[in-house]
Structure formats: structure tokens, C-alpha cells
Amino acid sequence: MAYSFQELALASEWPEDETVLVFRGGRLLAVLSRLSDLHGELAGRWFVEALFRGQTGATVPTFAALEDFCSWADELR
């Protein structure tokens, strides 16, 4: 199923300034933020802020690229 993305800004206090909504088949699947330099070796990776399919929380990995998230999310069907 096709993925699409929409950029937006979060109203959080955290310095992650690049956030996207991820849609699959036109339905909202996840909210991802690109981690700032404050996150050390994770800086630049995509963090799953919210996920509306499958598990959420501490066991969800971070991703080097949005495409990697999509490949991972294919398993959540």
C-alpha cells in the first residue's frame, strides 16, 4: 500500500524541528520526528512519536530514513 508524508511542527518543548505525519493508504499510521543533536548518536534518526498500528513504546526502533520506517511498518499490516 502507498505511503505518503506530510510535514508539520509539533507543539512540544523538544527541539526536534522536523516532524512528519505518515499516511498509509490515505490513513494516518504514525507521527515521526527527526532527532536533534541533543540525542547523541541517535541524532538525525527518525523517532516514532506515535503509532496507530501494532505496538508502541520502548520496543519500537529508530530509523535512519523514512523508507526504512515504511519497510518496518509493512510488517504491521
Add this chain to the structure above:
Amino acid sequence: MTFDDSNAIGRFIRKLDGLAALPDRDKAALRALPLRLKRVPANHMLVREGDTVNECSILLDGFACRHKDTSGGHRQIVSFHLPGDILDLQHLWLSRADHNVETLTAGRIALIATADLRRLAEERPAIDRAFWRDALIDASIFREWVLNVGGRDGKSRIAHMLCEFGARWQAAGLGSPDRFELPMTQQVIAEATGMSLVHVNRMLQELDRSGAIVRDKRVVEIVDWDRMREIADFDPAYLHAAA
């Protein structure tokens, strides 16, 4: 091997004495127990779930944790342990390990046969009381952790963990509760609080910004205890002034 340093478990005996005012003869009986001393590296499994355990581990130096793992490999840390703690008192009466015990840092442990500790508990009421109180306080801490993980928001969870660590740091005789070096990575904190590594980092930075703590790498200074207690929803009564 019988270890010849009669003071090896001195911190543990002081802790038991604080729990149940041991007569001198009971302290002497504890000091006379045969024990094996062992140096252990960081991240070393002392007990694995399912093991049959015939010796209890007393932490002499360094830090440890207890954890349970899901079948999928997710690790939930259920308690931290400091020098002087007995890591698995339940093995006096339950020989099969129902969770894992692992070091967080390099350290030293003393291993004492469960049969020897059981005999002392049966023969000496003050030691029996101290063991009971230690186990009951452990259970109280576990209850507080369930509340922490299940009932508090991210910032409170981390703040609570830091308040508890400071209070126990002091109780273990390691120094002031206002300043301590955390013996664990942010990943370990994440596994203890049920949060992602990213959220742990964000919450620590929020605590920094709030002015309640100052951090320098792993050294944490609690500069405003009133503020921290409020953020953390921390009431040390569950530690029963002895943990």
C-alpha cells in the same frame, strides 16, 4: 573457600542491624558464615530465571539490577541494587529463580549457602526478623515501581527514580543524597521506567531545564529537593527508612 576477611559483609550486617537491632552474638554468627568472594564484571548475569539457586548473593561493591524478560526479548528492570543489598533473599525459601539478577557495573559479591542463612534465620529470631523486613521492604519498592511505570508521566517517572536512588545512596552509606553518580546508562533507565531511550533523554533535559537537577555526564546533583519531590510525587515512606 572460606573468606578470611571478617568484615567483607560488614555493610550487609549493618543493614540487617538497622532493620532489626541484632545482638552482638548474631552479628558474630553472620561474620562466621562460610562465604565465597567473587569479582564480577559489568553486565554479568548472577542469576537466570529458571536456575536452581543454592547460594544467595550479597553485593559488596558495585551496582546490580533485577529484571524479567518477555519471550520476545524485551527487558523490564524491576529494581536497582546498591552495596550491602542481598540480591536474592527469596532463594532461602524458593529455590527456583523467577527472575534474573545482573550486575550493572563491575563489583564484588559474597556468596553464602542458602542452607546456612536458613539455619541462622531458624535459630536466631532477630536475624529472621531482619530478613523478613528486608524482603517486605523489597516488596514495597516493587509496588512503588509498578505505580511509577503504570501511573506516572514520563518526567515524574524519571524524577522518582532519581529521588529513590538518592535516598538509597544515602541509606547505603555511600554519601549525600544530593549528589551521586548514576551507575547506569540512559538505556538502562529506559528499561527501568518503561520508556523509550529518546523519551528518557528528553525528560532528563526537562528536569535540567526546570532547575531541579544539574547533570554532568552521569553525575546528578539534586539542587532543589522540594521541587524534585513535587515533580516526582516522591514520598520516601515506602522505603521504611531502611532500604
